[in-house]
Amino acid sequence: MRQLGDGINAKVTWKEITLAGIVTDGGKSKDFETGDWRNSKPVWLAENCKQCLICTAFCPDSSIPVKDKKRVDFEYKHCKGCGICEKVCPFNAIEMKGEEE
Amino acid sequence: MGIKDRLSGNEATAMAMKSMNMDVMAAFPITPSTEIPEQFSQYVANGLTDTVFVPVESEHSAMSACIGSQAAGARSCTATSSNGLALMHEMLHIASAMRLPITMACITRAITGPINIHNDHSDAMSSRDCGWIQIHAEDVQEAYDNYIMSVRIAEHKKVLLPVMICQDGFITSHAVENVELLEEEDIRSFVGFYEPDYYLLNPELKVAMGPYDPPTYLMEHKRQQAEAMIDSLDVIKEIYDEFGKLTGRYYDLIETYKIEDAERIIILLGSSAGTAKIVVDELRSKGEKVGIIKIRSYRPFPGKLIREALKSPKVVAVLDKAEGLSSIGGPVYSDVCAALNGNAGFKIVNYIYGIGGRDVRTDDIHEVFADLQDDIDGKESKAKTAANYRYLALRE
Numbered sequence: 001m002r003q004l005g006d007g008i009n010a011k012v013t014w015k016e017i018t019l020a021g022i023v024t025d026g027g028k029s030k031d032f033e034t035g036d037w038r039n040s041k042p043v044w045l046a047e048n049c050k051q052c053l054i055c056t057a058f059c060p061d062s063s064i065p066v067k068d069k070k071r072v073d074f075e076y077k078h079c080k081g082c083g084i085c086e087k088v089c090p091f092n093a094i095e096m097k098g099e100e101e
Numbered sequence: 102m103g104i105k106d107r108l109s110g111n112e113a114t115a116m117a118m119k120s121m122n123m124d125v126m127a128a129f130p131i132t133p134s135t136e137i138p139e140q141f142s143q144y145v146a147n148g149l150t151d152t153v154f155v156p157v158e159s160e161h162s163a164m165s166a167c168i169g170s171q172a173a174g175a176r177s178c179t180a181t182s183s184n185g186l187a188l189m190h191e192m193l194h195i196a197s198a199m200r201l202p203i204t205m206a207c208i209t210r211a212i213t214g215p216i217n218i219h220n221d222h223s224d225a226m227s228s229r230d231c232g233w234i235q236i237h238a239e240d241v242q243e244a245y246d247n248y249i250m251s252v253r254i255a256e257h258k259k260v261l262l263p264v265m266i267c268q269d270g271f272i273t274s275h276a277v278e279n280v281e282l283l284e285e286e287d288i289r290s291f292v293g294f295y296e297p298d299y300y301l302l303n304p305e306l307k308v309a310m311g312p313y314d315p316p317t318y319l320m321e322h323k324r325q326q327a328e329a330m331i332d333s334l335d336v337i338k339e340i341y342d343e344f345g346k347l348t349g350r351y352y353d354l355i356e357t358y359k360i361e362d363a364e365r366i367i368i369l370l371g372s373s374a375g376t377a378k379i380v381v382d383e384l385r386s387k388g389e390k391v392g393i394i395k396i397r398s399y400r401p402f403p404g405k406l407i408r409e410a411l412k413s414p415k416v417v418a419v420l421d422k423a424e425g426l427s428s429i430g431g432p433v434y435s436d437v438c439a440a441l442n443g444n445a446g447f448k449i450v451n452y453i454y455g456i457g458g459r460d461v462r463t464d465d466i467h468e469v470f471a472d473l474q475d476d477i478d479g480k481e482s483k484a485k486t487a488a489n490y491r492y493l494a495l496r497e
Contacts, residue, residue, distance in 0.1 A: 010317050014324035019261070020200040021322060022299050023309040 029078070035063075038081035040096050044073050048093035055085040055094060103281040103348065110238070110273040111136035113245040113280055114180065114206045114266075118152075119144045120288040121252060124175035124295070127155035127166035129185060132218050133270040134208035137180035160185040164192035164203075171201040172310050174300030176252070178203065182270055183210035186224045190231070196263045197232030197326065199311050202255030203263040206248065207235075209371070209422075210270040211457045219458020220270040222371065225399070226423035226432045232326055234264040234333055235400040237370040239356075241278040243397075244268040246350060249283070252292045253340045259332045267399075269372040271458070283348065291347060334401045354403035357410050359385060360392030365473040366411065368437055369420035370396040373454075373461045380466040391470050396433070404440030411441070416448045416476045418469050420493070422455045430490045448476055454493035465494050 008018050009031065049071070056064045056071055063079035064071050086094040108116065115137050118126065126145075128138035138154075145154045153170075157163045160181050167177040181189065186207060196203050209225050211217040225235060234254060238244035244266065251264040268274055283291075299308050314322060337354055345351035358378050360366055367377055374395040384391045394410055396403070411417060421431025429435070434451035441449070452469060455461045472491070475481075 008318065012321070014321035014328075017318065017321045017325060019299075019325070020198060020310065021312050021314050021318065023312055024299075024306060026307075 033077045035077045035079045038076075038079060039099050040081045040083070041076060041079065041099055042074055042081070042083065042085050042094050043097050044071075045093045045095060048091050050091050050093070052090065054088050054090065058084050058088045060084065103283065105279065106282050107277050107279050108241060108245075108282075109136070109275050109277050110241045110244045110268045111208065111275065112140060112277075113241050113282075114248055114268075115140035115144070116282065117245050117248040117288075118178055118206075119150050120283070120285045121176075121249065121292050122150050122289065123152050123178045125153045125155065125167070125170040125177040126179065127157050127163045127170070127177065128179045128181070129157050129160050129163050131160070131182050131185035133210055133220075133274045134180045134182040134185070134206060136274070137206055137208070160188040161192060164189040164196060167203045167205075168192060168196050168199065168201060171196075171203050172199065172300065173302045174295070174297055176256075176295040178205065180206035180208065182208045183218070183224045184213050186228055187212055190228065193228055193231035193233060193263075195311070198322065200261040200326070200329070201263060202252075202261055204248065204251050204255055205233075205263065205265050206244075207265045207267045208270045208274045209267050217457040218270075220272050220372075220422075221456045221458065222267075222422040223424070223456075225265065225267050226421075226425070228265065229400055229432060232262060232330070233400060234260075234262050234330070234337075234398070236264065236266055236337075236398050237396065238266070238268040238273060239372055239374045239395060241268075241273060241276065242280050242350070243352075244273060245280055245282065246344065246348070246352070247397075249288055249291065250337075250340050250344050250352075253343075254333065254337055256295065256297075257333075257336045257340070258298075260329050260336050262326070262329050262333065267371070272372045281348075281350075287347065291344070330401050334398075334403065334405075337398055337401070352397065353406070354396075354398040354401075355406045355410065356395040356397060358393045358395070360394060360410060360412075360414075362390050363392035364390040364415040364477065365470055366392050366394060366414045366417045367420060367466070367469060368394045368396065368407070368417060368433070369422075370399060370433065371422065373420065373422070373466075376461055376463055377466045380463050380470065383463070384467075384470060389470070399433070399436075402436050402440065404436070407437060407440050411445070411447075414447050416450065416473045417445075418450050418452055418473055420452050420454050420469070424453050424456060434490075448489075450476065450489045450491060452491050452493045453495075459494055461494075469493060 419434040430451035
């Protein structure tokens with residue numbers, strides 16, 4: 001049987017798709033952009049941000065990347081727009097906006 | 102090398118499971134399949150198998166436990182009937198979609214409403230679209246042989262589908278018949294060691310099974326399942342032939358009986374085939390051209406074999422032991438009509454029979470053949486229901 005792991009993407013045919021959707025290896029979520037469910041998104045107001053990093057700890061996904069001990073702008077590929085980051089921010093540095101705005 | 106014994110269908114099934122030394126059995130008792138887990142749990146208690154026996158609290162749990170253990174890498178089995186099978190329904194789809202080769206003894210019984218514990222095929226037929234291979238036995242010997250072969254069919258790399266091995270509740274499951282059993286070592290070398298390519302307890306290749314399938318993928322996965330079901334037609338025959346070489350008992354997906362020049366043919370499955378064969382012999386001795394086709398593999402449906410077997414009958418009756426409540430006839434009738442693709446060139450009628458354990462006697466089969474002669478002669482059918490959709494042994 002074919003080695004699994006590369007057989008799931010939006011172009012794969014029924015003959016090549018992984019058997020029963022079995023997932024081999026870790027980190028497969030990198031290949032699937034699940035942020036398209038979102039109907040509102042968090043916007044970072046950098047001028048209010050004190051870099052306390054509470055938002056990064058509370059984000060249930062991996063949508064607030066940290067570089068050199070500082071958060072940078074949102075990574076929207078996997079952000080579902082849950083709004084937890086806005087609620088936990090003590091400095092009003094995150095604002096939820098409609099996806100259309 | 103065969104061992105002569107006399108066993109009921111349930112006992113023979115439990116014996117087959119024991120001989121194969123299944124890794125896990127998870128079951129919940131329900132009439133008429135109760136004896137299977139009952140007897141099997143005694144084998145386990147007496148140390149005759151290494152099987153882990155899981156006494157679950159419902160059939161939904163039984164199938165769930167089988168799914169979990171088979172996914173983990175254990176050869177798993179269960180047994181059920183009627184409403185028990187209905188309670189498993191959700192998990193039946195999951196087992197087949199996860200491509201887990203679980204095997205199950207289905208001791209067919211009417212699905213309740215109103216309550217009834219006797220034989221018909223309404224439980225098995227309600228599960229026909231679940232992606233399970235479904236094989237029906239006429240007698241105890243077939244029930245035993247089918248179970249052993251089913252493990253190989255299920256686990257074949259081109260198939261990887263669960264298999265339901267059906268026998269008629271009480272009629273076959275509780276009737277003691279002479280059977281020829283295989284030596285345990287022959288069975289074990291026939292089924293071999295279960296080595297799945299992917300299983301959850303493999304530390305060398307970690308996998309996740311049964312993930313979410315969005316619209317982008319589900320259709321491709323269903324097509325893949327459909328291909329496995331189509332491929333299983335050839336695989337079943339291949340395994341049957343291998344089993345035939347071992348035992349001298351050769352099977353096929355259908356069994357034909359005296360149909361070569363038959364003008365009137367009955368198509369049916371299960372224990373009533375034995376009754377029908379006696380009637381065929383009686384009528385043949387009077388020079389009447391009659392025969393039967395017994396369907397052994399209901400899923401996959403051997404449409405091509407049936408089409409080829411129906412060379413030039415004048416009229417065919419399909420007997421359904423389940424009322425499909427479709428307004429146009431029973432499930433087997435629908436499948437046979439689909440197999441012939443509207444090009445039959447002869448009349449096909451349907452009889453609903455044996456519902457809720459209604460006895461099926463030779464007289465009843467004689468009545469069907471007599472009706473079919475009326476059809477050939479152009480006489481009006483005695484059947485009161487629609488012309489092609491009839492009832493057998495119903496009080497009108």
